[in-house]
Amino acid sequence: MTKDLLIELYRQQDRKRKRVLYDLFSSTILLNASLHFIAQMINKELGIESLITQDDIKYCRHYFKDKKVQVNARLPDIPKKSFVAEKLLENNRSDGRSKEINWTNPDEVNLNQIIKSKFSK
Numbered sequence: 001m002t003k004d005l006l007i008e009l010y011r012q013q014d015r016k017r018k019r020v021l022y023d024l025f026s027s028t029i030l031l032n033a034s035l036h037f038i039a040q041m042i043n044k045e046l047g048i049e050s051l052i053t054q055d056d057i058k059y060c061r062h063y064f065k066d067k068k069v070q071v072n073a074r075l076p077d078i079p080k081k082s083f084v085a086e087k088l089l090e091n092n093r094s095d096g097r098s099k100e101i102n103w104t105n106p107d108e109v110n111l112n113q114i115i116k117s118k119f120s121k
Helices: 003-012 017-029 035-046 054-064 083-094
Strands: none
Touching: 003 017, 003 035, 017 035, 017 054, 035 054
């Protein structure tokens, strides 16, 4: 982005003009100086009197000071397989356990063994 583009955006009153102003002059805008002085410095550098106002500087300081420049970046691809599930499978295989699970047949279970409580006789 150039200063000529910024001047054209201000003349057309484009809605992104203050963002471009901050991108070009962020170090100047964040100086510990008065708004009037900073606006004069930027106007002198652009070569146009009263293009940038104190309100523009104030707006940029308030809205763009803590915001980082947006970067168009992709998020990393999420793996389809779960890393935790693979790790558990490896641990089970290394323990020497068999892959088969032995289930109890419900027909062979004695019901007297199942129902035991302190209230039963």
